[in-house]
Amino acid sequence: MKGSDVTIERVSKAFGEFKALKDVGLEIKKGEFFSLLGPSGCGKTTLLRIIAGFETPDDGVVMIDGTDVLPLPPDKRHSNTVFQNYALFPHLSVYENVAFPLRIKKLPNAEIKKRVTEYLKLVELEGHAGKKPSQLSGGQKQRVAIARALINEPSVLLLDEPLSALDAKLRQHMLIELDRIHDKIGITFIYVTHDQQEALSVSDRIAVMCQGDVLQVGTPHEIYESPATDFVARFIGETNLFDATVLNAEKIKEGPSGETVLMVELDIAELGRVKVTTVDDMKSGQKVCFTIRPEKIAISTEKPSTKRSDINFLEGAVDEPIYSGFQTKFYVRISDDAVFKVIKQHANYSDEGPDIVWKDKVYISWSADDGYIVETRKS
């Protein structure tokens, strides 16, 4: 692996009264595609700028391959940045933009030409070397920015919401492109984004940030399937969240790695009793937060005829069906205060049965294994 590992310890940064980062710690591994994901103002960009050297933290350590880089100015760090607005030099051609870092190093012209050609080829812009940035489209500018950031062969590439200025279709395309470049070059990518889809689709691991804190670090699968807090559950994908009280918990089996799996019965004011499995320790009377993803819920007009004890049933009426081709999203009203989001995939037309329409009386059901108990964050 050509990349470096990046260690962030106890990093804090305040802008006046505003605390952008609170005691943040992260371990980013060599060659990883690591995403910092969070809403705007969560501190993700500040953290990236600290790694790049544009901001100095009030406290903490940033190490690249075990060396403290905080005393180094940006030009002495082995990291390069792809900026949100591309930051291409408008007075230079595409070729000279990409050659800029090499010109600074005063490499011979022949060497510069060889490498610039190579990197322009990597981002598929060979035919545009002589153009000025103003003559390029958004996607092409982004490619130039990537080539320019990579030509110095950094061990860490920092990407600050690089796709946010592109339209949806092009964003998808560039995302695949980024993934391809990452696979080819193999250096560490640290990718800042507020778009959970982007983060889920390309990252090896994701750190979800909120208000200067890292809430959870994990693979896309872990983040989506077992969110640590109600914020993560809500921010990553869509979900149904309810405050709940633990009624009773009983041990039902051993998990795959020897942990105790509990079947917990929850009391939810708006819904009644709901069953859910968890590996966390639960006491009766404990206040928790219950979540279930919309696509994990089955919806039907007839009462499902299963004998399994771990299935939760609820009865409701369709408030609003939203059809979007490959799936339909239903808002199902259970009680006056509780509306469930349910997503039905149109995988196989013949299975579908009668269409469920507005005001239909429906049954929704899900397995206790698909629900989650998450931590409630007081903020």
Added chain:
Amino acid sequence: MKDGARRNYGVLYAGPTALWFTLFFAAPLGIIVLYSFLKKGLYGGVEYVFSLEAYQALINPTFAAITIRTVITSFFATLITICIALPCGYFMAKSKNQTTLLLLVIIPFWTNFLIRVYAWIAILGNNGFLNEFLRKIGFVKDYMQFLYNQEAVILVLVYMYLPYAILPLFSTIDKFDFSLLEAARDLGATKLGAITKVMLPNIKAGIYAAVLFTFIPIFGAYAVPLLVGGKDSYMLGNVIADQLTKTRNWPLASAISMVITAVTTLGVLIMMFLNKRDANRAAEERRAFADAANASLGGDASLGGDASIGSDVSMGDNKS
């Protein structure tokens, strides 16, 4: 037909401007050109007889010395002005109190030009504020001679024309994207390298404008060298005044004016040439790359490259 009608209106619209320029710009200039080729009248004025006497009179060492001095004075005054105006414009563009700072730059214009020159005499004079201060702190016993020399002329000229340099520089720097400096640092440039390699080329237009706005008026300066300069800091403007009022040689005064016009026009032409050269260079570079790409890749390869990104090219174009 419609186009023809529109064209006629165009002439009509341009009319007032054309009249304005003829009356207040071309006509006076024409008179000066005309006078410079006439014989001098006995008590001022001109005799309408063609003569090259005025231009012949220019060819003498005293005049040459004053011309050279004027060029040198203007050069240094402009250079110093730009060197001060650049950081001023930079900090104004970065500041949060832009309106206040802009106001501060403009405030001197509220006071008459001459009053401001006299203010400098009050500061720099032998009994001025500066000498008084130096006496108080015991730095000098009697006084230091600040006024009536070349340095005083340059100092006051810089002061007078600084706003003319700050304003165009501020407006271009304000439009400059400062994240480019971060990008340059990120790519390995030092602080100074980022400024010289990225910032300066991008604010070139503002620098050209600032140079013109200061060099042209300074080259024709009259009041400043007259009031704070000595006999050895006379500039062309002073010679013209002398020829008009004392020697009453109007053709000579006109001929010297023509020299000033020629030099300042040359300045403008140089700046225009520099601007054009930059544009040409860029175009040439582009052409060279296009040729090279065609030659080395051949139609096939370049087509492949284009095709794979064809979709986003068109998309981006539509958006912009």
